[in-house]
Every structure is written in structure tokens, then in C-alpha cells.
Amino acid sequence: MIVEFLGQGLHLEEDETCGNHVCSAIKDESFTQITIFVAFLRKPGLDYLAPFIKQARKENRNVTFYVGIDERVTSKEALELLLELDTETYIYYSDSYIYHPKIYLFEGDRNRIITGSSNLTKSGLFYNVESSILLDFTNSDTSGLKIINQLKEFYSSFFDFSDPNLELLTSDYLNKLVLEDKVSSEEFSKGSDYNSNIHDNSKKRGRNPKITDLGHLEIKEKKPIKKYQSILKITEDYLAKWDYMFKKMELFYKENEHCTVPREYKDRTLYGWYSKQKQLFKAGILPKEHLEKLKTINFYFGDAHVLYWDKKWLDSYSQLLKVYKETGESNVKRYKDNTHPLFYISNWVALERGKYKIGKLKDWQIEKLEKIGFKWEMDGVRSLNNEDDWLDKLALLEQYKIEYGDCNVSQTFKNPKYPKLGKWLNDQRTYYKKKRDFLNEERIGLLEDMGVIWDMDVYNFDQRIKEIQEYKKEFGDFNIPSNYKPNPNLGNYVYRIKTKGIKENWKKEKLHQIGFFEIGTKSKKEKGGHITQNWYNNLNKLKKINNPDIKKDNLEYPKLAKWLHNQKRTFRYGRLKDEQINELKKLNIKLPARSKKRKKWDEYIEIIELFREEYGTKEITPEFDKEIYIWVNQQKANYRAKALKTEKVEKLKELGIIESE
Structure with missing residues (x-):
């Protein structure tokens, strides 16, 4: 089953609106029965569907509407158009209930359901802020068929036309509805038009789509998540709310003495507004009057991470300043006892000296420290453990974290700013693992405070687990292709x-916890859907050749010719996947005739599939087809003798020829 979220109205991308998906489904000849349940129907919306409905009716495909007329939203003109289109339309009206569904059901060779908030109006289909869910599934998908059965069971009184609130739409019945004032008119006559009296016409409408742009959407498996791009602009709504949000920002400033709103702040709207001010400022479109007001509360437009580290530095400096005021000394000696009240500040002082040596202190920081008599070089003998060198590296690691966001420096990392930092960090991990005295508790504490991860194997595996879970969440399985673009190595x-x-x-246990049990269970011959990156590499090489259908004995591209020859052989014996076949066909590669043996298998399977559709789980008997009966028994014998390939076993199990274990 393919499941897609359909959203519209919030972003500029308007190609995948609910309306476009509905038009595309109506256009699709594989859907022979189209059933639409909508609360509201307006002609401007129906106009977009009309050419596709006309074509469907020409192809003798059934189109049925169940339309509501509550609150006079549905219009006379829309119902007249349905009559013109020769659709089977029923009006639902109840004195007790409001009819409010929005369901677009498509049945045929496969099935599709689109349901959500979109009514059959132009704005509802194309540019209101709306959301829907699309389900697309085959006739063998039990979960999908269950949904259709549940839907039909719920609306059973519609499908058997026994509901007393249903009325077939005819010209006479439409006239009756007009006389009883139960449907509106879309004629723009002042004082009587539903549209002008009820709809909020002060709101701007989205652009009208062109009918020629509709009906071209395809539903594909493993479609990547759509990335929306918000357009940075100053709207009337934004301006109207600015003063209100500024007052919130003022209050935040008074409470926190700064204007850096954290992402996890309790009022998420304030964080969003705060971020937008920075974006508008960076883009050079922040109104001047807004800029002046923001300056009055010391609004910081730069990188808040820098501000965070500066604030953290000032907090530590304040502790040192307190010591200086109490003792008259800013050059605090090192304390290794982590219970000592000066343990933290003594280590901070040592770190600042290390940063000074490598030029990582800012001028204002140097100035503040020197004002309280801070010395950059301490008298005395260096420690036996090369304490200063170690602290220099720790200071470098802190700078790396500020720049890159973590302490995971690779040994292969090369940057003159951080000489041999990766090797040094790896040494610390080795000392930690082997419990060397060189890495005492004090140093361990400093590294852990910095965020150093001791076991990168565990960390890296946990990252992989997260990536695998994200794929499963998006696509519903663990069958990750080797050409998966967001993460090619996964x-x-x-x-x-x-x-x-x-x-x-421990790795197996973590995989089991996320439902991954296929660990070492698949032989290399059973690739089951896995297309290697090497295959795609060869395909890309073929694309660069003017005539890619090269012969086996091609001297210019001998390796590629041999590879292509093998692909043709693989196709002949039915082992090439559909995706691979399609890619080769795009290059006009002439594929050979299928093996007769394989062809026979496919023909028999097709007959059995038809038998299952007609007779369900009944046994295949000689009376039905003696040849098929003999063939089925032969497959059972082959299975018992373990002479069948896995893909064939799975297919036979799916058809109930052999029992699943």
C-alpha cells in the first residue's frame, strides 16, 4: 500500500493539490468505478474535473456522486453541470444531521482513496489550507480492501439506495430544490448571492490552475518526502500582529535580560517571530521602524550560538571576578580535587591560557582578564604529565566543538587550525578504555563536560539505527535500496x-528492538529487491554512449558490453527487476525474448491468480484444468525437494498453493 499526505495552501508548491490528485485519478483508465462523497459542491471546482469526467464517461467508466446541500453551499449551477456530464448523482439531505464527508473513492484494477478536508469547490481543491490522506493499493492488499469494505459497510444504505435521505438528482428534483431555497445560486446578484453574503471575500484567493496542468500526477512507491519552501515575505497579517509580538518580546527581555529565544521555549510563536526578525534582517527587508524598536531591547541579529558561548564565558569570568574581589588574586592555581570549591574555575583558568596560546581568545576577553591581573604564563616547572600541552589540546577541542557542534573529531580530519586533534582525541579514548593513569578522573571529567563520546562504535551504530528507523517510518520497511539518495551508503x-x-x-538486540530481524538470513543470491550501486554506475556509463545498446564483442567498451550482455541474459530468465527493466528500456536497449520455461511459469501463475479471484481459496482440480492441476502438484513436489527458488516459493505461498510455515 502506498500512503501519501497531501497538503496545500501553505506553500508556493501547488502542483500536488488535492484537486490535481483527484483529476489524475479520474483520468486514470485503471479506475473503472469512481465514487465521490462531498458535503459541498460548487461549479468553479467542478469545472476543473469536468473534462476528466467526460472522458471517463466516454470510456464507459462509472462516476457516482453523493452530494450534500446543507447550509446552501452547494449550488444550482454545479448540480446542473453534473446532469450535463451524465453522472449518477444522489442528493443527501437530513433534517437531523449535517452531511459532511469528503471522500474520493476510485476502484478498478487497483484502488485509491483520497479523504481529508477538501470539498469539491475551487478553493477547497486547489488553494485553501487543506490536508488529505491518499491510499493506493492493489486488489490483493488485505489492509486496503478492509478499508474499502469498512467504508462500504458504513455507507451501505447509500450503495443499496435504502437511505430515506437520498434522492436521485434529476432536472425536476433540482427545480424543487431551487424553489425550496435549499441550494444557492452562483449568479452574482447583490443581496441574494450566497457567495457574496457568506464567503469572506476580503481574503485573497490563490492562483487558478490551468486544466492542462492537471491530471498528470503518478503515485509511486518509496516517493521521497516533499520538501516545502517557505517564502520570506512581509504580509499584511504579519504587520498587523507585529506590535503585539514585540510586546511579548519586551516581556521576555525583561525576564531574561536578553532577546535570544530558545527553540524549546514554552511560547513557540515567540520563537518563530524571533527567528523571522533575524531572517528579514539578513535578507535586508526588515522595516526600518521595526529595526529601531528591536534595537531598544538589544535584539541580537547574529548567530545565537556565538552569543551562547560568549554568555557562558562571561558566567565563568564572573566566578573568577568574584574570587579576585575576595582574594585579590586572579591566577588561581590548579585543584585536582573535584570537591574543592575552586575546582571548576581553576580548570577554566588553565583552559583560557591554552586558548590564548593558540589565538582563540577574543580581544574583549583578553582585555577583561588582563584588567584583573591575569597572567598568560605561570612561573614554575611544567608538570611531568605535560599538563599545559594537554590543556592546549582540550582548548582546541572546545574550539572545534564551537565550530562543528560536537567533539567527534576523526583521526583522518585534516585542518591546520586543529593539528593532530583527531589522533590526540583517539589517544584519550584508548587511555580511557585501558584505564591508564595518565587520564585521571579530573581529565575524564573535563572531557565528559566537553561532550566527548568514549565509545564511537556504540555511537555510530546508534546513529545507523536512527537512520534505519527514519527510513522505516517513511517507507514502512527495511528494504533500503543502494541508490537511496538521501543516504547512499545506508x-x-x-x-x-x-x-x-x-x-x-548488543547490536543484534538493538536491531531487534526496532523490529529488524533479518540478520544474516539472506544469501547473496537472494537479493530480494536490492539493486547495487555498481548496477547504477554501469547504467550511468551506458547513458553517456550515443548508442547504448552495445554488442557483446564491443571493443571500445569491453567491460560495459559484457555487463549489458549479462543483463540481457538475466532478463531472459526472468530475474531482472521491473525497475532495472524500465531503466534499460529508457535507453532503447533491445531485450531478448523471455525463456520459454519462465514464460510458462508466468502464464500458469496468471491463470491461478484469475482462479483465486473467481473462486477464492478452493483447491484446483483436474476438472478445472488438468494441465494446471498437474503443474501445481509438480511445484508442491519441487518445494518438498527444496528445488524451488525463494521468489517462486513466496509466490506460491501467496497464492495458497503451498502452506506458509
């Missing part, structure tokens, strides 16, 4: 787990 990583397995039990 597919190969998962494939290795499935084929080679994992030795560490």
Missing part, C-alpha cells in the same frame, strides 16, 4: 547486515 550497510550478519549481541 542501503549497502543494511544489505551487509542481512547477508553477512552481525557478531556483536
Whole structure:
């Protein structure tokens, strides 16, 4: 089953509106029965569907509407158009209930349901802020068929026309509705028009789509999540609310003595407003009067991370200043006892000296420290453990974290700003693992405070687990292709787990916790949907050749010719996947005839599938087809002898020929 979220109205992207998806589904010839349940129907919205409905009716496909007329939203003109389109339309009206569904049901060779908030009006289909869910599934998908059965069961009185509130739409009945004032008119006559009296015409409407742009959407498996782009602009709504939000910002400033609103702040609207001020300022479109007001509360337009680290530095400096005022000394000696009240500030002082040596202190920080008599070089002998060198590296690590956001410096990381920092950090991890005295509790504490991860294997595996979970959340399985663009290495990583397995039990347990059990269960011959990156690399090489259908004995591209020859052989024996076949066909690669043996298998399977559709789970008997009966028994014998390939076993299990274990 393919499940898609359909959103519209918040962003500029308007191609995948609910209306476009409905038009595309009506256009699709595989849907032979189209049933639409809508509360409100207006002609401008129906006009967009009309050409697709006309074509569907020409193709003898059934189109049925169940339309509501509550609150006089549905119009006379829209119902007249339905009569012209020769659709089977029923009006639902109850004195007790408001009829309010928005369901677009498509049935045929496969099935599709679109349901959500979109009524069949132009704004509802194309540019209101609306949300819907699209389900697309085959006739063998039990979960999907269950939904259709539940829907039809709920609306059973509609489908058998026994509901007393249903009335077939005819010209006479429409005239009756008009006389009883139960439907509105879309004629723009002042004082009587529903549209002018009820709708809020002060709101701007989105652009009208062109009918020629509609009906071209395809529903595909493993479609990447749509990325929306918000357009940075100053709207009338934004201006009207600005003073109100500024007062909130003033209050925040009084309470916190700064204007940096954290992402997790309790009032999320204030964080959003705060971020927008910075974006508008950066884009150079922040109104001058707003800029002046924001300056009165010391609004910071720069990177808040820098502000955070500066504030953290000032907090530590304040502690040192307090010591200076009490003792007259700012050059605090090192304390290794972490219970000592000066333990933290003594280590901070040592870190600042290290940062000064490598030029990582800001001028204003140097000035503040020197004002209280801070010395950059301390008299005395260096410690046996090269304490100063170690602290210099720790200071470098802190700078790395400020720049990159973490302390995960790779040993292969090369940057003259951070000489051999990766190796130094790896040494610390080794000392920690082997419990060397060199890395005492004091140093361990400093590194942990910095955010150092001791076991990168655990950390990296946890990151992989998160990536696998994200894929499962989006696509519903763990069958990650090797050409998965957001994370190209993830597919190969998962494939290795499935084929080679994992030795560490703790890793297996973590995989089991997320529902991943295919650990070392798949042989390399059973790639089950996995297309390697190497395959795509060869395909891309073919694309660069003027005539990609090269022969086996091609001398210019011998390796590529051999690869293509193998693809054709694989196709001949039915082992090439649909995606691979489609890619080769796009290049006009002439594929050979299928193996007769494979062709026979496909033909028999097709007959059995038809048998299942007609007779359900009944046994195939000689009376039905003796040849098929003999073939089925042969497959059962092959299965018992373990002479069938996995893909064939799965297919036979799916058809109930052999029992699932």
C-alpha cells in the first residue's frame, strides 16, 4: 500500500493539490468505478474535473456522486453541470444531521482513496489550507480492501439506495430544490448571492490552475518526502500582529535580560517571530521602524550560538571576578580535587591560557582578564604529565566543538587550525578504555563536560539505527535500496547486515528492538529487491554512449558490453527487476525474448491468480484444468525437494498453493 499526505495552501508548491490528485485519478483508465462523497459542491471546482469526467464517461467508466446541500453551499449551477456530464448523482439531505464527508473513492484494477478536508469547490481543491490522506493499493492488499469494505459497510444504505435521505438528482428534483431555497445560486446578484453574503471575500484567493496542468500526477512507491519552501515575505497579517509580538518580546527581555529565544521555549510563536526578525534582517527587508524598536531591547541579529558561548564565558569570568574581589588574586592555581570549591574555575583558568596560546581568545576577553591581573604564563616547572600541552589540546577541542557542534573529531580530519586533534582525541579514548593513569578522573571529567563520546562504535551504530528507523517510518520497511539518495551508503550497510550478519549481541538486540530481524538470513543470491550501486554506475556509463545498446564483442567498451550482455541474459530468465527493466528500456536497449520455461511459469501463475479471484481459496482440480492441476502438484513436489527458488516459493505461498510455515 502506498500512503501519501497531501497538503496545500501553505506553500508556493501547488502542483500536488488535492484537486490535481483527484483529476489524475479520474483520468486514470485503471479506475473503472469512481465514487465521490462531498458535503459541498460548487461549479468553479467542478469545472476543473469536468473534462476528466467526460472522458471517463466516454470510456464507459462509472462516476457516482453523493452530494450534500446543507447550509446552501452547494449550488444550482454545479448540480446542473453534473446532469450535463451524465453522472449518477444522489442528493443527501437530513433534517437531523449535517452531511459532511469528503471522500474520493476510485476502484478498478487497483484502488485509491483520497479523504481529508477538501470539498469539491475551487478553493477547497486547489488553494485553501487543506490536508488529505491518499491510499493506493492493489486488489490483493488485505489492509486496503478492509478499508474499502469498512467504508462500504458504513455507507451501505447509500450503495443499496435504502437511505430515506437520498434522492436521485434529476432536472425536476433540482427545480424543487431551487424553489425550496435549499441550494444557492452562483449568479452574482447583490443581496441574494450566497457567495457574496457568506464567503469572506476580503481574503485573497490563490492562483487558478490551468486544466492542462492537471491530471498528470503518478503515485509511486518509496516517493521521497516533499520538501516545502517557505517564502520570506512581509504580509499584511504579519504587520498587523507585529506590535503585539514585540510586546511579548519586551516581556521576555525583561525576564531574561536578553532577546535570544530558545527553540524549546514554552511560547513557540515567540520563537518563530524571533527567528523571522533575524531572517528579514539578513535578507535586508526588515522595516526600518521595526529595526529601531528591536534595537531598544538589544535584539541580537547574529548567530545565537556565538552569543551562547560568549554568555557562558562571561558566567565563568564572573566566578573568577568574584574570587579576585575576595582574594585579590586572579591566577588561581590548579585543584585536582573535584570537591574543592575552586575546582571548576581553576580548570577554566588553565583552559583560557591554552586558548590564548593558540589565538582563540577574543580581544574583549583578553582585555577583561588582563584588567584583573591575569597572567598568560605561570612561573614554575611544567608538570611531568605535560599538563599545559594537554590543556592546549582540550582548548582546541572546545574550539572545534564551537565550530562543528560536537567533539567527534576523526583521526583522518585534516585542518591546520586543529593539528593532530583527531589522533590526540583517539589517544584519550584508548587511555580511557585501558584505564591508564595518565587520564585521571579530573581529565575524564573535563572531557565528559566537553561532550566527548568514549565509545564511537556504540555511537555510530546508534546513529545507523536512527537512520534505519527514519527510513522505516517513511517507507514502512527495511528494504533500503543502494541508490537511496538521501543516504547512499545506508542501503549497502543494511544489505551487509542481512547477508553477512552481525557478531556483536548488543547490536543484534538493538536491531531487534526496532523490529529488524533479518540478520544474516539472506544469501547473496537472494537479493530480494536490492539493486547495487555498481548496477547504477554501469547504467550511468551506458547513458553517456550515443548508442547504448552495445554488442557483446564491443571493443571500445569491453567491460560495459559484457555487463549489458549479462543483463540481457538475466532478463531472459526472468530475474531482472521491473525497475532495472524500465531503466534499460529508457535507453532503447533491445531485450531478448523471455525463456520459454519462465514464460510458462508466468502464464500458469496468471491463470491461478484469475482462479483465486473467481473462486477464492478452493483447491484446483483436474476438472478445472488438468494441465494446471498437474503443474501445481509438480511445484508442491519441487518445494518438498527444496528445488524451488525463494521468489517462486513466496509466490506460491501467496497464492495458497503451498502452506506458509
